Amino acid sequence: MAWVIFGVVTVARLQLAMAGVPMDQLRGTVDRVLTILQDPRLRSADKRDERRQQLAKVISARFDFDEMARRSLGAEWRRLTLGQRKEFVELFAELLRDTYVANIESYKGEKVIYTRETQEEQYAVVQTILRSPEGTEYSLDYRLHRVDKEWKVYDVVIENVSIVNNYRSQFARVINKSSYEGLIRALKEKKLSREN
Numbered sequence: 001m002a003w004v005i006f007g008v009v010t011v012a013r014l015q016l017a018m019a020g021v022p023m024d025q026l027r028g029t030v031d032r033v034l035t036i037l038q039d040p041r042l043r044s045a046d047k048r049d050e051r052r053q054q055l056a057k058v059i060s061a062r063f064d065f066d067e068m069a070r071r072s073l074g075a076e077w078r079r080l081t082l083g084q085r086k087e088f089v090e091l092f093a094e095l096l097r098d099t100y101v102a103n104i105e106s107y108k109g110e111k112v113i114y115t116r117e118t119q120e121e122q123y124a125v126v127q128t129i130l131r132s133p134e135g136t137e138y139s140l141d142y143r144l145h146r147v148d149k150e151w152k153v154y155d156v157v158i159e160n161v162s163i164v165n166n167y168r169s170q171f172a173r174v175i176n177k178s179s180y181e182g183l184i185r186a187l188k189e190k191k192l193s194r195e196n
Helices: 002-009 022-038 045-062 065-073 082-104 163-177 180-195
Strands: 111-120 123-131 137-147 150-158
Touching: 022 045, 022 111, 022 123, 022 137, 022 150, 045 082, 045 150, 065 082, 065 150, 065 163, 082 180, 150 163, 163 180
Parallel strands: none
Antiparallel strands: 111 123, 123 137, 137 150
16 A cells, blocks of 8 residues: 555655646656655654654645545535635645655655656646566556646546545545535544544
């Protein structure tokens, strides 16, 4: 599971004044995440919180959580008030950040290989392979869209499984079984359990 999380989380912010090629921004971002993970000063147990905060900052800057949240709710998103949307985005972003940051710390030297980039106007896909030290490979396709002068990730497809579609299915099940309010309660309960 760590390889999945690493592949998702390695997308972070590259500080550029102007947007460049999506693959170049992604590559720079991965390098920044690896720098944090490999920093000997941040490896000790007493530096865990600082390391996680740095990783969370990098992740938050590159992921478009608003867009991911909207897509993960599908048609339900249109029924929400602005206040409900804001609350959902905050809970959803926290869930993703906390999950990825907690799991990425199991990084064991996996290598990211950039294989292909396709771009059409404001959208791009960067295809990569994540190779473990043992030689096992997994495909990771990053779906990005242009926001102002940067390319932001709005979905990651891991071994042909979309994270956004996966969440949409999970959220739809909860809403159909209970309600939208039931989904919010479940997300808040998960948040509390992560904090304890």
